[in-house]
Amino acid sequence: MDALLYLLDGLRKSYGGPAVLDLDHLEVQAGEVLALVGPSGAGKSTLLRLLNFLEPPTAGSIVYHGRTFRDHRVPIAVRREITTVFQRPALLRGSVRRNVAYGLRLRGQRDDRRVEQMLAQVGLGDRAKAHAQRLSGGEMQRVALARALVVEPTVLLLDEPTANLDPYNVGLIEDIVRRQNREQGTTVVLVTHNVFQARRLATRVGLMLSGRLIEIGPAPQFFESPSDPRTAAFVRGEMVY
């Protein structure tokens, strides 16, 4: 615990126009659950894409496990230590089992037992043969989570994973994430609008607005005694920009 996993310095991302992400400095510690909260358009999802090396930064660098990356030239072995679950599960055609086994197949592995275990862990042990596209929204998101976890990632990035889900599925997914972090030591970076979810899951919380990190700190401090008035307002459920 508390070993530095990510170090982001002067990280900037733009798509031709103004920067959608402009971070002076951010550290992510190995084994922590970091929640990034903020309204839509704050740059949270962009940050996750950069952390997963899906896009290169426009400026600045990402130090991951002591190695510095500034562009898209990231070894596949490094990328494969990190997985993301997006808000929309984007399941592939075919069965639930095929979807969950997909990440393993990409890595040239086959481990039916691990797939079965993962399906059981997300409560879908009896739906392995079902067509993935015919599941309910909550079940689909649990398949997406199982698919991300079966490869035993070092880092799990979650982009609004429970938005639009019913409380039952939200509870299940939060339990799985919590257990994964506690038992496997997986580092989790969670992006959410939901301050209650951040409070339930995170060890540290950061507020992002307009591409910038406004405040970050341990969860109790962030919620009980924020130093920035915008954080206080966001925690109270007020609109902040």
Add this chain to the structure above:
Amino acid sequence: MDEIVRGLVRAANLICTADPAVLEIVWLSLFVSGLALAISTVIGVPAGAALGLWSRIRVRGLITVLLYTGMGLPPVVVGLAVYLLLSRSGPLGFLGWLFTPSAMVLAQFVIALPVVAGLTMIAVQSVEPGVRLQVRALGATRWQELVAVLREARVGVMASVVAAFGSIISEVGAVMLAGGNIEGRTRVLTTAIVLGTRMGEFDLALALGIILLLLAFLANAVLFWLQQRAEG
């Protein structure tokens, strides 16, 4: 009406007796169109997928417009171009392909390639963008990403192959000009139908037309069955 009935009877007769001349024409039709389709698929599917996937290809707009134009190419114009290319004084005349099945395959390949590549591109572009991002987020290489997206777009990709097959098995202008409709060498169903009609042998032409329709139906039925399986 009599001719239609006679045509139907003769078609049944030719099919049931496995007339050697007809079989030869059918075989050559399938060989030429099948080979042209196979080459178009091998080249057109990856090319269409690349165009659909990678928006950073510099001349993608121009290539797309060319593909769309190619999808509507009049076969007779293709036949003329292939004829001029392969004629003795043409740039590819040294190949000696004119009035051979190779020339017919080349002509049908030119017709089928834009159809396969263009429709594959559209099928790939219609795959939900989130799938691509998700596949990469799970650790796919560029190649694995291409395979995954093609797999997701497979119903559309198969449709592109079906459409291309339909356009070449039924075309006459290109194979007529490039192949010359030589009996026993380059005569295929469509050119034989044209010849039969010109010579007033309507029942034979109709019989061959029915066989052509049956072949097209069978090929499309197989592809439809594969599509249904792909849709799960």
